[in-house]
Amino acid sequence: MDLKLKLEQLHQRVVGLKDQINTEEATKNAFVMPFIQILGYDIFNPTEVIPEHICDIGTKKGEKVDYVIRKNNEPILIFECKHWKESADAHNSQLHRYYHVSKARFGVLTNGTVYNFYADLEKPNIMDEKPFLTIDIEDLKDNAIKILESFTKNEYSLENILDSAEGLKYIKAIRKEFEKEIENPSDELVKLLVNRFFDKPLTASRMATFKEYAKKALTLSINESISDRLKSALNINEKAKPESDGKAQPVTESSESKIITTDEELEAFQIVKAILREKIGAERIAPRDTQSYFGILLDDNNRKPLCRLHFNTANKYFETFANGKDAGEKKQLYSLDEIYSFRNQLHQTLENYQ
Template sequence: MDFKDNIKQLADRVVKLRDSILTEEATKNAFIMPFINTLGYDVFNPLEVVPEMTCDIAMKKGEKIDYAIMKDGEPIILIECKHWAQDLNLHDNQLIRYFNVSKAKFGVLTNGVIYRFYTDLIEPNKMDEKPFLEVNITELRDSQIEELKKFHKSYFNVENVLSSASELKYMGELKSIIAKEFSSPSSEFVKYLSKQVYDGVITAKLLDQFTELTKKSISSYINELISDRLKSALKTETVEEAKNEEIDNKALEEDGNKIITTEEEIESYFIVKSILRQAVDVSRVVYRDAQTYFAILLDDNNRKPICRMYFNAISKKYIATFDENKKETKHEITSLNDIYNYSEYLINTISFYDNK
């Protein structure tokens, strides 16, 4: 599996197990050590990962960081861990102290669910108060996975990550400001916009009016933007489906003389129709035969396969079902009666198409 698959697998593990994790130590073992491992580091190799590394702070000796990821004998990433249910806002000062006495360029504060990444963008060798990247592993976006991948052992480069960190930090802060202005426009923001369309003096009464107009304008613009994107996506999908339909039909015409529809295939078609009678008007259920399989479709549309029968093999027969993503799964059957065992699959497939 690649990094994306591994991190998503870990996310599923966190969702499944977190309610049964009762201690900080269990959080480390179940969530954080696997996370470090997903980044390509061997948690059992002290040359790569040092647990409980000593970080002496001024007069306070013997202070320890939970994990230090090492390179060439020096720490490059410090990780401070908390129980998964703890609020990380109560614990960032501890990581700041460790970071400031270490040679590490990056610090991570985590409870195994949320990961906050820090560096020293504002003042050298002094950890920034705000993280440049924060991810909730149970709600990962593809862009965040790409940022996490930069910390993988195979790709890690300090300069590259620092360059990305600066951009992420300021983009994050700008997005936060924009979101705040969009939901509750400040008077300064409203005045700036209103002066673009109104030449007179902006009185208190006018400011209130323009505040409401600004809210409505923002909302309207976002809705139109979403609508346009959806229309564009649907148009693209429709064109693609039409193109694929044309290709499939042409292939069927070319292969038509080589296809023999058997009585067994026709019988399977009638069994499927009888199963689907409770879910759909069976006049919408049709079949198309091909050289390698016998297809049963909804609305005579090759983009809406209900199932396929593979009866051409000498020794084995299969029925293939489809999920909501049109992924095909073959099931071996010993007789046509076994088709009834897949009634739920067939009915669900109809539901996917009609609900869509």
């Protein structure tokens, strides 16, 4: 079974159990140990996964780190765990101190749902302030999972991880700066862009105006790029499967031209997807736009409708299938936020197909 599928199964476990997990110890047993096991380490072998490992710090004796992972008798990972309701933030945590006296090159601070991986890229043997890798069980990213594979028992490679960690560190830093520029464009960025087409002096008032223009332009460019990619994916899905196996027939050029996928439909799809991801992987939730409605299907199968968006009229309706695929119920929507109120119906529909 591949790593992503195992992590998605752990996500379902977390969603199902976390409201019953009331202590840090229970968080470790229910969530963290299965995560370590997913990486391929034997949680029942105390020479490979060492719980409550003594980690003396100066004059402080008897300090214990929650887990030490060993490979070839050498420590490679240390884990500090918190209750799932706490933040997985290393500030003021014991992980900094444990890392300093440990021979492991990587430290993990986790609350059972978020796993922050740290290294010593800035100064040798001093843990960096910020993680180079974050695995969020409730929001799995393919690129992060790819890096996580290097931490598995069979694929562990110190050199590969360090190379990836340095790259990830700078990519995250650049991304953070970019996001800051989108939210509040700096004078430097505005000058760089505007001076390419505007040959008049940038006075203070003009700079303020162009900052607003730049913010709107950057936001609009990103939103349209996302919309275009989603619409492209929808068109591919529309053409992909024959009717014989429960999938939609290929769309002809004339019918396809009449289908207009709106930004509102795409936003509603993302809301439904977020609700359903509590139970299943995102790849099983398929959009399918038609001339009369926007459908959301399980496994891209027309026989397994999860819901339908009827947004092509003055009044908008949300159709659910909790009582069966042939017993759809429509409810009028006054805002997209109301979709969250259909959480139970969506989950029940999903259970009907299991």
